Amino acid sequence: MPHLLEIRDLHKSFGQTEVLKGVDCAMEQGDVVCVIGSSGSGKTTMLRCINMLEDFEGGTIAIDGQQIGYETQRSQRKRRREREIARQRALTGMVFQQFNLFPHMTALANITLGLIKVKKMRREEANATAERWLDRVGLLERKGRFPGQLSGGQQQRVAIARAIAMNPKLMLFDEVTSALDPELVNEVLQVIKDLARDGMTMLLVTHEMRFAYEVSKRVIFMNEGRIGEEGDPKQMFLKPKTERLAEFLKSSSFH
Amino acid sequence: MGYTLNFAAVWRDIDLLFMGLGLSLVLAAASIAIGCLIGLATAFVLISKQRAGRSLAAGYVTAIRNTPILVLILFTYFALPQLGLRLGKIESFVFTLSIYAGAYLAEVFRGALLSVPKGLREAGLAIGLSEWQIKSSIIIPVMLRNVLPSLSSTFISLFKDTSLAAAIAVPELTFYARKINNESFRVIETWLIASLFYVVTCTILAMLLRVVEKRMAIPR
Secondary structure, three states, X not given: OOOOEEEEEEEEXXXXXXXXXXXXXXEOOOOEEEEEXXXXXXXXXXXXXXXXXXXXXXXXXXEOOEEOOEEEEOXXXXXXXXXXXXXXXXXXXXXXXXXXXXXXXXXXXXXXXHHHHOOOOOHHHHHHHHHHHHHHOOOHHHOOOOHHHXXXXXXXXXXXXXXXXXXXXXXXXXXXXXXXXXXXXXXXXHHHHHHHHOOOOEEEEOOOHHHHHHHOOEEEEEEOOEXXXXXOHHHHHHOOOOHHXXXXXXXXXXX | OOOOOOOHHHHHOHHHHHHHHHHHHHHHHHHHHHHHHHHHHHHHHHOOOOHHHHHXXXXXXXXXXXXXXXXXXXXXXXXXXXXXOOOOHHHHHHHHHHHHHHHHHHHHHHHHHHOOOHHHHHHHHHOOOOHHHHHHHHHHHHHHHHHHHHHHHHXXXXXXXXXXXXXXXXXXHHHHHHHHHHHHOOHHHHHHHHHHHHXXXXXXXXXXXXXXXXXXXXXX
């Protein structure tokens, strides 16, 4: 059985700056993994490589054994065609720091767009699916609202529903509470916790240490483009093995 | 100054003015529609990474914007046939006004496209949409809604520019006004009424555009 997600020796540079210097990571179905680390450590970049929002120069990423973004032909590494990449992107769902809801569409239409255009669902079926997920995030009665008429927390919950309604194998969360007012953080985290309990496979980049501690099965600490330390959250947070992690935890809000 | 106003002659031919107005509106509508498509395509080329295409598009915009529209109209109608492209009067004028509108709209659209947040494209990519689906379902609709308020005056200007079609004898509003003037010699009356036609039409257009704008606005 291939791993659900397998990252091997991932390298990525922006111009001269190498942001990822060989990252290895594997996840199984149902895993909830939090990625922590200071800004600039490469957490978000790693996440964005998994759905090819960023190209990468070295290493491989595979989901269910399927190599993402690139293929090897006669020992030549070649970027896949856009159509193929678009199809592969649907294997994952992503939630962004800035929500990125489509501002000209209702909450419901934000969710049905992908179902209709990518999953080729009929409109009634798409509406039903979208309503089911809006209900799950507690926003069914807001389905006709536009993003501008929703609070940040509500927008982010719609964004989660939009991603998960596509039935991805893996959900990627990129600092999804960082842009929220403090009093709105909890409603979003609660939704994510519920999904975790239901067995959704999730990879989360987060600054919410308490949340990472509570929700994740495993924590990855990124440091200067490499995995600095990884393991069980209890052991990581309470007895960090490396000096860098100990320092990072001290400077972050975890106590 | 023994001039007594007498509208009888103009009144007798008022149906000609309405016919002319009808054609003016058709000319404007066609040119705006085609111009929007040209402008949109040009704007995408202007913000693309393709250097050759970008220079070409920028050249088109600069050339058209720095040529008086009357010259463009005369050029298309009189010079293009010499080069083997023969168009009827109406087609020739719509062609010119579309190209002219396209150059202006390209600039407006370019700026508006750049102001659509990048995250929307990424959100589209993340759910597996193609670049084309992202453009047609997200980027263009958002951009158009943002830009519409600033387009009203452009659209109204383009409607007024249709009066230049009289220069190549396209039977629109100004053409018929001149005809009535020439036949009746009621100079003041004719041009007064013709002006009134333009003022009323533009005012109604502005009102309609404001309604569309409100309807299309992204609710907040």
